Amino acid sequence: MTVPAGSIPVVEFRGIEKVYGDGDYAVRALDGVDLAIHPGEFTSIMGASGSGKSTAMNVIGCLDVPTAGSYRFRGVEVGVLTQDQRALLRRHFMGFVFQGFNLLARTTALENVELPLVYRRVPARERRRRALDALGQVGLSDRATHTSAEMSGGQKQRVAIARAIVTRPSLLLADEPTGNLDSKRSVEIMELLTSLNRERGITVVMVTHEPDMAEYGSRTILFRDGKIVSEGVAA
Amino acid sequence: MIWLTLSMALREIRRNAMRSFLTMLGIVIGVGAVITMVTIGNGASAQVRKEVSSLGEDLIMIRPGADRGPGGVREAAKSFESDDVHAIRSEVPGLIAVTGSASRSATIVYGNANWSSTVTGCDMDYLTVSGHTVAQGRTFLPTELVSATPVCIIGTTVQKELFGVDDPLGLRIRVGTVSCQVVGVLAEKGESSMGQDKDDTILMPLATFQRRLAGSTDISSIQLKVAKNQSVNVVQSQVEALLAERRRILPGKPNDFSVRNVQEIASAMSSVTTTLTGLLGGIAGVSLLVGGIGIMNIMLVSVTERTREIGTRLAIGALGSEVLLQFLVEAIMLSVLGGIIGIVTGLGASYLVTSMMAMPFVVSAEIVLGAFAFSMVVGIAFGYLPARQAARLNPIEALRHE
Ligand SMILES: Nc1ncnc2c1ncn2[C@@H]1O[C@H](COP(=O)(O)OP(=O)(O)O)[C@@H](O)[C@H]1O
Ligand SMILES: [Mg+2]
Numbered sequence: 001m002t003v004p005a006g007s008i009p010v011v012e013f014r015g016i017e018k019v020y021g022d023g024d025y026a027v028r029a030l031d032g033v034d035l036a037i038h039p040g041e042f043t044s045i046m047g048a049s050g051s052g053k054s055t056a057m058n059v060i061g062c063l064d065v066p067t068a069g070s071y072r073f074r075g076v077e078v079g080v081l082t083q084d085q086r087a088l089l090r091r092h093f094m095g096f097v098f099q100g101f102n103l104l105a106r107t108t109a110l111e112n113v114e115l116p117l118v119y120r121r122v123p124a125r126e127r128r129r130r131a132l133d134a135l136g137q138v139g140l141s142d143r144a145t146h147t148s149a150e151m152s153g154g155q156k157q158r159v160a161i162a163r164a165i166v167t168r169p170s171l172l173l174a175d176e177p178t179g180n181l182d183s184k185r186s187v188e189i190m191e192l193l194t195s196l197n198r199e200r201g202i203t204v205v206m207v208t209h210e211p212d213m214a215e216y217g218s219r220t221i222l223f224r225d226g227k228i229v230s231e232g233v234a235a
Numbered sequence: 236m237i238w239l240t241l242s243m244a245l246r247e248i249r250r251n252a253m254r255s256f257l258t259m260l261g262i263v264i265g266v267g268a269v270i271t272m273v274t275i276g277n278g279a280s281a282q283v284r285k286e287v288s289s290l291g292e293d294l295i296m297i298r299p300g301a302d303r304g305p306g307g308v309r310e311a312a313k314s315f316e317s318d319d320v321h322a323i324r325s326e327v328p329g330l331i332a333v334t335g336s337a338s339r340s341a342t343i344v345y346g347n348a349n350w351s352s353t354v355t356g357c358d359m360d361y362l363t364v365s366g367h368t369v370a371q372g373r374t375f376l377p378t379e380l381v382s383a384t385p386v387c388i389i390g391t392t393v394q395k396e397l398f399g400v401d402d403p404l405g406l407r408i409r410v411g412t413v414s415c416q417v418v419g420v421l422a423e424k425g426e427s428s429m430g431q432d433k434d435d436t437i438l439m440p441l442a443t444f445q446r447r448l449a450g451s452t453d454i455s456s457i458q459l460k461v462a463k464n465q466s467v468n469v470v471q472s473q474v475e476a477l478l479a480e481r482r483r484i485l486p487g488k489p490n491d492f493s494v495r496n497v498q499e500i501a502s503a504m505s506s507v508t509t510t511l512t513g514l515l516g517g518i519a520g521v522s523l524l525v526g527g528i529g530i531m532n533i534m535l536v537s538v539t540e541r542t543r544e545i546g547t548r549l550a551i552g553a554l555g556s557e558v559l560l561q562f563l564v565e566a567i568m569l570s571v572l573g574g575i576i577g578i579v580t581g582l583g584a585s586y587l588v589t590s591m592m593a594m595p596f597v598v599s600a601e602i603v604l605g606a607f608a609f610s611m612v613v614g615i616a617f618g619y620l621p622a623r624q625a626a627r628l629n630p631i632e633a634l635r636h637e
Binding site: 058061063064083084087088089090091092094096098100102104105106107115116118119120163 | 239243250543544546547548549550551552553554555556557630631634
């Protein structure tokens, strides 16, 4: 995918470091990462377990703050923001998909998808309409009143994706979204993410340790020991 | 947003209906107990006041023994004599009735039936003062009063126990060791607020009582009825002075008898019920506190259980303050809901009890509002800590929580 020259990156890391603990026990989870992700890209992050993929995702998602370095989100320096301001960034610009789905227990699919709109103060009718629309996009219109206990893993992850895209975020973050799914469901989820990226223009950053899944992205980044060791654009 | 937070809390409570109910139970019982205790206590006090004022506020009762206040032990002291009664009658102005009486319990026998009751030796002024009237037969004749004739007037309870539905007039019964003729039956008066049966009584002339039953000339109680235009307090102090002189109480020494008007007795009695009400209400209040701790406990469990949910909400963009509000509102709603259920059941229970005991049902708005406000305060006080704990969770750790 070609990047228009001069466009502001959605995510821009410069010398990002994240150190857990101190002294002899210090772990450098991120060790000087430079990275730019542009609007419309589908970035796959790969690497061995413990290489810093999730830490990088947490920093991108403003859930965690780096120990050193500069992180600009859509041109805004995140380092100077308060915790609440970072929460508002997430609320308005980001959607999250987790390996463990993280749907609310004993709550219907529709209510789960409505949740981000609740925090955005969207009125009830509008909320419902948009949530149903998002469920339609992930092919679950007929499961709106099902609770997570009544759905398969693949369906749960699709509800989670609907919840992540219902706010029309500029950035969708997915940390091993297919980690708990069999290969058939994984392919379905990947096709869904690809179509959301292509057709809706949502920027996607996805962590995976399966090369098959990474291939769906337009670009793959490989982490090792907290550093980016290679970067390749998909054929 | 307030409305949304409320409906979210309500959903959370419904999502775990059974647990929510058990959590509320402490508050329900606490508030219910407070309301019940106070309402019944108020009813009892109102009952005492009503009863005493029906007796007439112009009554003075004199008993031997120093007065130690409500619940105090009465010291044994010398009884009164008939001369004391005569002295009051002739020397204290403004009295409608003066009566000296003595009582003891005795076994009453008629045929095969026997019954234990209180026998009072008295004159006819006693009827005026005690509010009794004769429903059948007659009162004592002056000659009977003087010559210690063995006659008696019985209450309806004694009548029922000994004679059933038969007419007792003119029949002879045995009162203790004295064989005596029934000349009258008192009108029914029912129970006092203290649960005492006022119809379980037998009256006989004081002289008869003293000579044939007691074997002494002691008088254990003097009662006075003050004329309408007369000050009860003035009469009271006159009587006190007179009796102190007759009983040779040295100046500055405490009296060995008590002179009290009905007002004083009423307030003493209702102060007992008020104290009891306060005490029981206090115990019930402690159970409210326990209920609050129960809410805190469950909310803390709930925060731990829903850690991943909180992490998800924070990741989606909830502010810490919004999570705090959510859990706080949930706790407040639990305790207020418990409070409302408690108020309703408390009022229901006290209505049942008061109507069963024929007491007035006095709802105190202050107590109802107070219980409501208190349950709200309990919710805030005991919900804050768990809510703050939820709001302070680190989103990454919360999301990873198993
Ligand atoms: N909260 C934490 N405290 C201490 N060390 C951590 C914490 N989170 C991650 N790490 C460490 O940082 C490194 C990178 O972890 P992570 O980003 O989760 O790796 P990945 O997702 O690639 O498996 C690992 O060595 C991990 O043990
Ligand atoms: Mg990881």
